[in-house]
Amino acid sequence: MSVNGAATDDLPAQMGVHAAARAGARAASLAPSMVLGASYIGFGSYVGAHGLGLDYALFSTVTAWALPGQLAATELYLAGSGLLAVALAVALANMRLAPMTVVMMPVVHVPGRAAWRTYAAAFYVAVTCWAMTMMTAPRLARADRLAWFVGCSLMLWTASLVGTVIGFYAAEFLPKPLTLALVFLNPLYFMLLFLQDLRDRSRIYALVSGAALGIPFHLLTPDWGLLIAGLAGGTLAAILARRGPRSPG
């Protein structure tokens, strides 16, 4: 798979980390922030409706920003599960973050920059800013990429916190059709975001095989289905992409 632009650094002039961070924040400021904020309205209202405080909802969004894990932890806590069960369920729900971070690192890595900066930035790897960065970073100078990612994520993180607060207080006032529409925005947005960035064949294979295997494996084992579909579909796609003629770029 060619992750574009990562091989050569002869692309545009450097704009500097502050300008790059602002550009990332600007890119995230309208539709992406609204969609993610809407998803967090769902989280805030779930927490509020189940008798936990706004402090918990905000603490969760600040420290463990990745919606499926936050929902899993909250559900299990409310069900009275032990901490080990919470740890395992969250680890399982968020395991996708590992391959995502692996793939993003060579794209945003700035040679010679202290490792702790990269570890700190990785705290913000989540689907929306990851997909946006994978799409945009190849058009940026290498030294600007990590800053662009951080600016983009900080904007989305802020939108998530605002959404959490709105959801917590507005849960009982929002009409149900509107809540349903807000929650459904998230999968729609992800789906279209991936369609927009269909550059090479191996990625298309991966998306198609993951989507196709997602349903049967979920039916087989709801807990592990996502992971198995990803591993099996991804492996299949990698083999298929190796067999055919290499895609250009």
Place this chain on the structure above:
Amino acid sequence: MSGFEFSPSSAYAAACVAAVATYFWRAFGVAIGARLDLKGRVFEWFASVAYAVLAALVVRLIVFPAGELAHMPLAARLGAAGIALGAYAVGRKSIFAGCFAGASTIAVAAIWLAQ
């Protein structure tokens, strides 16, 4: 509504455990990703797995959603996703048009089903 009451410390314990379990994968990704050759087979495999997992996630969120959305009929969810795709295509690849059309479809279906 619980207002300004603070959540019990056990809820914070669960949140802290969740935070560690979440960051673990991100740190793991940095540790592995920094060592990989961008043109190598291992990197290609990780990239394929990442996109396959995310595609499976999108399908699961639409076909097997959690919470209130699960009470909507599958046909409404699939129809809304289809309309989102159609609007995206017609609207010159506008993500906004697609999301707006798909989410509106869910809202209209919910109103219609409630009658």
